[in-house]
Amino acid sequence: MSFIPAKPGLVEQFSAIVGHANCIADDAGMQPYLNDWRGNYTGKALAVVRPANTDEVAELVKLCARTQTPIVPQGGNTGMVGGGIPDTRGNALVLSLGRMNRIRGIDTENNTITVEAGVILQALQDAAMSAGRLFPLSLAAEGSCTIGGNLSTNAGGTAVLRYGNTRDLALGLEVVTPSGDIWQGLKGLRKDNTGYDLKHCFIGAEGTLGIITAAVLKLFPQPQSSVTAFAALPSPQAAVELLGSMRAAAGDRLVAFELVSRVCLDLVLRHFPGTAEPFAERHPWHVLIELNDTMPDAPLQEMLETELGRALERGQIADAAIASSEGQARALWKLREDISEAQRLEGKNVKHDISVPISRIPAFIDKCDAALIAAFPDISLVCFGHVGDGNLHYNCGLPDQGLGKADQINSIVYAHVDESGGSISAEHGLGQLKRDEITHHKTKIELDMMRALKRALDPTGIMNPGKVL
Amino acid sequence: MSFIPAKPGLVEQFSAIVGHANCIADDAGMQPYLNDWRGNYTGKALAVVRPANTDEVAELVKLCARTQTPIVPQGGNTGMVGGGIPDTRGNALVLSLGRMNRIRGIDTENNTITVEAGVILQALQDAAMSAGRLFPLSLAAEGSCTIGGNLSTNAGGTAVLRYGNTRDLALGLEVVTPSGDIWQGLKGLRKDNTGYDLKHCFIGAEGTLGIITAAVLKLFPQPQSSVTAFAALPSPQAAVELLGSMRAAAGDRLVAFELVSRVCLDLVLRHFPGTAEPFAERHPWHVLIELNDTMPDAPLQEMLETELGRALERGQIADAAIASSEGQARALWKLREDISEAQRLEGKNVKHDISVPISRIPAFIDKCDAALIAAFPDISLVCFGHVGDGNLHYNCGLPDQGLGKADQINSIVYAHVDESGGSISAEHGLGQLKRDEITHHKTKIELDMMRALKRALDPTGIMNPGKVL
Numbered sequence: 001m002s003f004i005p006a007k008p009g010l011v012e013q014f015s016a017i018v019g020h021a022n023c024i025a026d027d028a029g030m031q032p033y034l035n036d037w038r039g040n041y042t043g044k045a046l047a048v049v050r051p052a053n054t055d056e057v058a059e060l061v062k063l064c065a066r067t068q069t070p071i072v073p074q075g076g077n078t079g080m081v082g083g084g085i086p087d088t089r090g091n092a093l094v095l096s097l098g099r100m101n102r103i104r105g106i107d108t109e110n111n112t113i114t115v116e117a118g119v120i121l122q123a124l125q126d127a128a129m130s131a132g133r134l135f136p137l138s139l140a141a142e143g144s145c146t147i148g149g150n151l152s153t154n155a156g157g158t159a160v161l162r163y164g165n166t167r168d169l170a171l172g173l174e175v176v177t178p179s180g181d182i183w184q185g186l187k188g189l190r191k192d193n194t195g196y197d198l199k200h201c202f203i204g205a206e207g208t209l210g211i212i213t214a215a216v217l218k219l220f221p222q223p224q225s226s227v228t229a230f231a232a233l234p235s236p237q238a239a240v241e242l243l244g245s246m247r248a249a250a251g252d253r254l255v256a257f258e259l260v261s262r263v264c265l266d267l268v269l270r271h272f273p274g275t276a277e278p279f280a281e282r283h284p285w286h287v288l289i290e291l292n293d294t295m296p297d298a299p300l301q302e303m304l305e306t307e308l309g310r311a312l313e314r315g316q317i318a319d320a321a322i323a324s325s326e327g328q329a330r331a332l333w334k335l336r337e338d339i340s341e342a343q344r345l346e347g348k349n350v351k352h353d354i355s356v357p358i359s360r361i362p363a364f365i366d367k368c369d370a371a372l373i374a375a376f377p378d379i380s381l382v383c384f385g386h387v388g389d390g391n392l393h394y395n396c397g398l399p400d401q402g403l404g405k406a407d408q409i410n411s412i413v414y415a416h417v418d419e420s421g422g423s424i425s426a427e428h429g430l431g432q433l434k435r436d437e438i439t440h441h442k443t444k445i446e447l448d449m450m451r452a453l454k455r456a457l458d459p460t461g462i463m464n465p466g467k468v469l
Numbered sequence: 470m471s472f473i474p475a476k477p478g479l480v481e482q483f484s485a486i487v488g489h490a491n492c493i494a495d496d497a498g499m500q501p502y503l504n505d506w507r508g509n510y511t512g513k514a515l516a517v518v519r520p521a522n523t524d525e526v527a528e529l530v531k532l533c534a535r536t537q538t539p540i541v542p543q544g545g546n547t548g549m550v551g552g553g554i555p556d557t558r559g560n561a562l563v564l565s566l567g568r569m570n571r572i573r574g575i576d577t578e579n580n581t582i583t584v585e586a587g588v589i590l591q592a593l594q595d596a597a598m599s600a601g602r603l604f605p606l607s608l609a610a611e612g613s614c615t616i617g618g619n620l621s622t623n624a625g626g627t628a629v630l631r632y633g634n635t636r637d638l639a640l641g642l643e644v645v646t647p648s649g650d651i652w653q654g655l656k657g658l659r660k661d662n663t664g665y666d667l668k669h670c671f672i673g674a675e676g677t678l679g680i681i682t683a684a685v686l687k688l689f690p691q692p693q694s695s696v697t698a699f700a701a702l703p704s705p706q707a708a709v710e711l712l713g714s715m716r717a718a719a720g721d722r723l724v725a726f727e728l729v730s731r732v733c734l735d736l737v738l739r740h741f742p743g744t745a746e747p748f749a750e751r752h753p754w755h756v757l758i759e760l761n762d763t764m765p766d767a768p769l770q771e772m773l774e775t776e777l778g779r780a781l782e783r784g785q786i787a788d789a790a791i792a793s794s795e796g797q798a799r800a801l802w803k804l805r806e807d808i809s810e811a812q813r814l815e816g817k818n819v820k821h822d823i824s825v826p827i828s829r830i831p832a833f834i835d836k837c838d839a840a841l842i843a844a845f846p847d848i849s850l851v852c853f854g855h856v857g858d859g860n861l862h863y864n865c866g867l868p869d870q871g872l873g874k875a876d877q878i879n880s881i882v883y884a885h886v887d888e889s890g891g892s893i894s895a896e897h898g899l900g901q902l903k904r905d906e907i908t909h910h911k912t913k914i915e916l917d918m919m920r921a922l923k924r925a926l927d928p929t930g931i932m933n934p935g936k937v938l
Contacts, residue, residue, distance in 0.1 A: 191895035390658060422658065426660035
């Protein structure tokens with residue numbers, strides 16, 4: 001791939017649209033936008049622009065369409081797969097939506113909020129809360145990721161079990177199409193069967209079909225009571241069974257059901273001095289459970305005690321701790337939330353963001369663990385995640401940090417994912433990272449349909465080239 | 470439009486694929502498939518075929534693709550907009566999926582069921598119940614509609630408030646594409662971000678992009694307690710306010726919130742002798758409320774009494790009746806469910822299946838009522854529906870059954886729908902009925918994207934021509 005020199009005058013034209021201060025073309029100024037936060041991807045660009053509104057986005061895209069300039073939309077730049085980082089040709093425009101951060105309106109009777117793409121997820125959660133509502137999307141990057149990025153990657157997080165993925169929270173979108181037209185699809189309707197539901201084309205498309213500039217999102221009643229527990233279990237199978245009985249009893253009160261392996265818990269205990277083993281004995285597996293309710297005085301603790309008591313009798317759990325204060329609940333959540341950081345402190349490892357049907361989690365872990373240990377006897381398997389929606393973060397540590405072994409490890413893990421009817425990217429998307437890999441896991445028919453969709457909506461291919469497909 | 474004669478030998482070739490008994494080509498045998506149940510649409514066809522499995526569907530579609538034979542997929546033929554009825558050219562193949570009615574599997578740990586397109590909705594509900602689970606989709610035609618049709622029209626019904634539309638219940642699809650390929654997308658995953666989510670192209674597309682042959686659907690815990698109430702209100706605004714306070718208090722326990730106007734209630738009382746006015750006085754508006762819970766002894770009655778008591782104090786309701794037995798609950802539901810039939814017995818009227826944001830329901834009803842009464846002083850407005858998801862069935866009766874006035878009535882109603890940011894087809898789809906009308910309510914940008922999608926996935930246009938767009 002050779003470097004294509006900047007088209008003369010293009011940067012000046014970008015600048016004329018967004019204003020000089022919002023068109024960054026110097027190397028130092030562009031750096032934060034050309035590197036991902038984990039240091040895995042570095043790209044080049046003609047310029048980074050920060051439009052103030054949808055009309056400016058449309059003008060920029062029209063100019064790019066005329067000049068065949070590739071566009072890389074970028075939100076909070078918190079992605080895991082390099083989806084928001086341009087390639088190294090240097091001919092792309094990075095279109096950062098951070099300045100479009102207005103909350104356009106909250107409709108409490110319709111339980112909806114209308115926001116621009118650059119609104120930080122936490123600001124969105126706060127705005128909902130100020131209106132006495134819950135916006136349930138919650139994930140580690142919520143302090144810096146933007147809702148536009150969440151929509152473009154169909155972000156998941158910890159509350160999917162109850163509230164679904166970002167896709168499920170969107171009622172309407174405003175999108176700038178690859179020709180620079182503005183599709184005004186900001187409807188706040190829960191029922192609308194008037195032809196193809198176009199918003200689903202753009203959600204999860206990682207900016208390859210158009211630029212999401214605003215959205216109407218669902219709001220929910222705020223929970224008024226909650227309870228958190230941590231249970232010790234003999235096996236993932238016991239966790240799946242407990243999930244079943246818990247869900248049957250608690251219904252939608254069950255909002256989190258997170259798996260934590262022994263290795264994960266040890267990592268957290270080793271790297272975070274304030275943490276403590278929650279049980280008298282060491283156990284091989286754990287789950288973190290959270291229930292909530294809109295009733296202020298809901299009998300959640302009793303419900304949890306009853307179900308955990310029964311599970312203890314059935315031998316599904318070995319021990320359990322129910323938080324009796326918000327401080328205790330936070331301490332239990334820390335044992336789950338600090339796993340990623342503890343892992344990072346431990347050194348690099350080969351990460352997988354996979355999903356399988358919930359019923360197949362136990363066999364997947366058993367067989368995949370065995371195959372990896374056979375191939376790499378000193379491997380350390382850091383397995384945790386959202387059992388409630390079949391999503392495991394299945395990470396592989398090796399004494400030499402897995403250097404040079406990633407391909408072999410991936411091929412073992414992905415073969416077991418395929419055998420289980422699973423997905424090699426549950427919630428992080430494809431971006432640059434899995435763009436080639438996915439071609440080995442989808443049929444030609446499916447890939448051809450994806451390509452047909454791309455050609456139909458972005459016929460000249462200017463939208464985020466080199467991502468997804 | 471001229472009649473195109475049958476291609477010689479084509480019927481014999483269809484017959485060779487599905488067997489003689491499942492290829493119907495005589496006029497009398499084809500009649501049930503060429504007319505809709507309401508008697509609004511009549512079409513012609515080369516033949517009606519009833520394939521036994523997905524391979525036969527694929528073979529049929531390949532043959533049709535080779536010979537450029539239009540295909541009209543048909544489920545239970547219970548649609549409201551003529552989507553499953555061919556046009557009158559007589560050159561189409563009607564592909565009825567009724568024989569593909571196997572439940573391929575239930576995975577209780579994954580809370581999913583895998584079914585073929587021809588499974589009757591009620592059989593699906595029953596299969597879920599036998600496995601101790603709930604399949605929540607519920608609508609008037611459930612005894613004869615098929616899940617393939619429900620998916621193709623993204624059917625709604627009475628439980629959307631809590632469980633979403635059919636789209637929200639689907640995790641994976643098997644689809645025969647317009648070239649006769651089988652897309653095997655039957656994944657039972659709650660998180661899968663590996664490129665464009667193709668299932669959303671086919672759901673709600675009314676058979677214009679491919680043929681859904683099977684699906685993996687979500688199951689839910691079975692409710693163990695429920696309570697039903699009927700409340701009298703002064704206005705739709707009071708209903709919207711009550712919905713807000715009810716939802717804040719009950720959260721996901723609130724599964725139905727249905728509006729019934731005075732006119733509707735009178736229609737039911739007049740045509741169904743067993744029914745009775747539920748209150749001592751007559752009131753202009755009513756809502757039917759249902760709460761349920763997975764807890765067998767959930768305090769639903771108290772919750773309802775508390776909230777209705779507060780609403781009474783605030784003047785939001787004038788009276789309320791809470792069912793104290795299942796028989797009473799059924800009697801209250803009948804007041805809502807019998808509206809359609811009571812209306813039919815009263816004579817033809819001009820029907821609308823519309824949605825608006827919940828917050829705009831009161832103003833929509835006020836203004837649209839006023840405009841219609843100004844134009845037609847003797848109009849009778851039969852307004853009822855799913856307030857919880859903004860969906861109103863807003864039907865207009867006139868002494869002469871509205872003969873010749875439908876266009877004028879529609880144009881008044883749809884103008885108010887547009888002004889409210891609403892939809893002219895909330896849950897029934899476009900089919901033949903609203904195919905032209907919709908072009909006046911969507912922008913060129915949106916219509917162009919729909920057409921691009923159609924060309925991308927069905928380039929030769931053989932799938933259900935003349936429907937949707």
